[in-house]
Amino acid sequence: MKKIYNDEENKFSELLKDLKDLPKIKAPDNFEYNLLTRIQNKNFGKTVKERPQFSWAKFLAPSAVVVTTIILFFIFFPSPQENNNQLLQQTKLQDNQSAVNNSSSAKNELKNQQSVPSNTKLQSNSSSLLGSNSQTTRPRALSPLYDSRSIKLDDYISGANKNQNNTNRGNIVNNGEEPSQYDGFIVSEKPDKKTLERYRAVVDSIKKAQLKADSLKKVQK
Amino acid sequence: MNKLLTELSDEDLIKEYQDNNTPEAYNILVKRYKDPLMNFVYRFVGDRDVCTDVVQDTMIKFYLNKDSYRSFAKFSTWIYTIAGNLAKNELKRRRRRIIFSIDNSDDERSPQIEDKMFLAPDKAADGEMRNEIIQKALLKVKPVYREVVILRDIQDLSYEEISEITGLAIGTVKSRINRGRAQLQKLLKHIYRE
Numbered sequence: 529m530k531k532i533y534n535d536e537e538n539k540f541s542e543l544l545k546d547l548k549d550l551p552k553i554k555a556p557d558n559f560e561y562n563l564l565t566r567i568q569n570k571n572f573g574k575t576v577k578e579r580p581q582f583s584w585a586k587f588l589a590p591s592a593v594v595v596t597t598i599i600l601f602f603i604f605f606p607s608p609q610e611n612n613n614q615l616l617q618q619t620k621l622q623d624n625q626s627a628v629n630n631s632s633s634a635k636n637e638l639k640n641q642q643s644v645p646s647n648t649k650l651q652s653n654s655s656s657l658l659g660s661n662s663q664t665t666r667p668r669a670l671s672p673l674y675d676s677r678s679i680k681l682d683d684y685i686s687g688a689n690k691n692q693n694n695t696n697r698g699n700i701v702n703n704g705e706e707p708s709q710y711d712g713f714i715v716s717e718k719p720d721k722k723t724l725e726r727y728r729a730v731v732d733s734i735k736k737a738q739l740k741a742d743s744l745k746k747v748q749k
Numbered sequence: 750m751n752k753l754l755t756e757l758s759d760e761d762l763i764k765e766y767q768d769n770n771t772p773e774a775y776n777i778l779v780k781r782y783k784d785p786l787m788n789f790v791y792r793f794v795g796d797r798d799v800c801t802d803v804v805q806d807t808m809i810k811f812y813l814n815k816d817s818y819r820s821f822a823k824f825s826t827w828i829y830t831i832a833g834n835l836a837k838n839e840l841k842r843r844r845r846r847i848i849f850s851i852d853n854s855d856d857e858r859s860p861q862i863e864d865k866m867f868l869a870p871d872k873a874a875d876g877e878m879r880n881e882i883i884q885k886a887l888l889k890v891k892p893v894y895r896e897v898v899i900l901r902d903i904q905d906l907s908y909e910e911i912s913e914i915t916g917l918a919i920g921t922v923k924s925r926i927n928r929g930r931a932q933l934q935k936l937l938k939h940i941y942r943e
Contacts, residue, residue, distance in 0.1 A: 540930045540934060543933060543934050543937065543941060544930075546879065546880075547898070547902040548902065548903070548905075550792070550880055550883060550884070550903060551880060552784065553784075553787050553788045553791040553792075553797075553800070554784050554787060554788075555783040555784055555787045555801065555804065556801060559783055559804070560780070560783070563779065563808050563809070564776075566805065566809065567809070567812055572809055572813060
């Protein structure tokens with residue numbers, strides 16, 4: 529092993545000689561004076577001071593972080609348009625509610641107008657319509673409009689709500705501790721007969737299509 | 750008293766300084782080591798002003814941390830270790846400055862040495878120029894190799910001392926010295942024709 533390193537030293541002999549002959553660097557004359565002054569002044573800070581320099585890298589790094597943060601903010605935070613607007617939701621629910629009311633009043637009207645027993649088909653249609661209405665009434669559970677808390681304006685005017693117990697409403701008004709729900713009137717409009725029939729036709733066609741689809745499935749099985 | 754102190758070995762002087770806080774002992778050690786450390790750091794860093802600062806910092810560290818020296822080690826290896834670490838830190842700082850600076854000054858972007866190695870051999874043979882070329886070539890050698898080559902071939906330290914200073918095994922020190930020399934020889938191929 530030693531021999532190998534000796535051989536290597538021979539290989540670099542000229543270089544080694546030059547390295548040894550390099551002039552010796554000496555400390556400046558005031559080295560000790562400066563050192564002792566520093567010690568006496570307790571100036572132990574860094575002597576090698578870095579000059580503050582402007583560099584694009586230093587500038588770009590924080591700006592990249594800021595830009596990324598802004599982008600992430602826009603990605604992950606929903607825009608104000610996407611926020612759930614309670615008022616808008618309530619109007620949707622109100623629409624549903626009015627649709628239910630309309631259909632029920634339409635049913636009554638139909639009963640009155642078409643008392644002929646041969647019109648069973650229409651009745652079944654209306655009942656099917658009711659059935660579909662019962663689907664639409666599902667969100668009713670979420671509806672802020674409770675029967676006990678609201679008044680049907682038409683009934684109120686015609687005096688049909690005489691038997692309705694509205695004491696609850698007064699309680700709610702008086703008792704302000706609970707969060708107040710929407711407590712108002714529903715304007716129930718008389719539905720257009722043509723529109724109703726059009727809806728019925730649509731519902732019937734959907735039902736037929738469903739039946740056909742079911743029968744096809746059975747055949748395929 | 751002073752005469753007696755000057756006759757003491759490095760280890761005795763540091764012991765004296767540690768035990769009795771004798772400023773003369775410190776001064777004597779500074780006098781003894783300022784030049785060897787200047788030579789070592791200059792060959793490693795290649796800048797006189799920076800080198801002076803690094804050696805001053807070394808002496809300050811020695812002043813502040815005298816108690817961290819343990820008597821089983823040689824004082825020379827301890828002080829060389831401090832100087833070496835500070836010099837390496839300085840090199841890193843400078844390199845970082847060069848990398849991150851998109852300043853147009855070529856002084857910072859390229860190594861601070863101009864390539865004069867492709868001079869005519871007769872010119873290169875000139876003593877002063879030759880030394881300059883060697884120094885510049887030395888700065889182009891990887892720092893891990895450069896340090897051990899300087900300690901061995903310029904500072905004349907033993908492998909054991911270098912091993913102690915660098916914290917490397919003797920075998921590693923030897924192989925690094927050889928690689929460093931080979932790199933240096935390759936860089937100086939215009940001077941040393943095989």
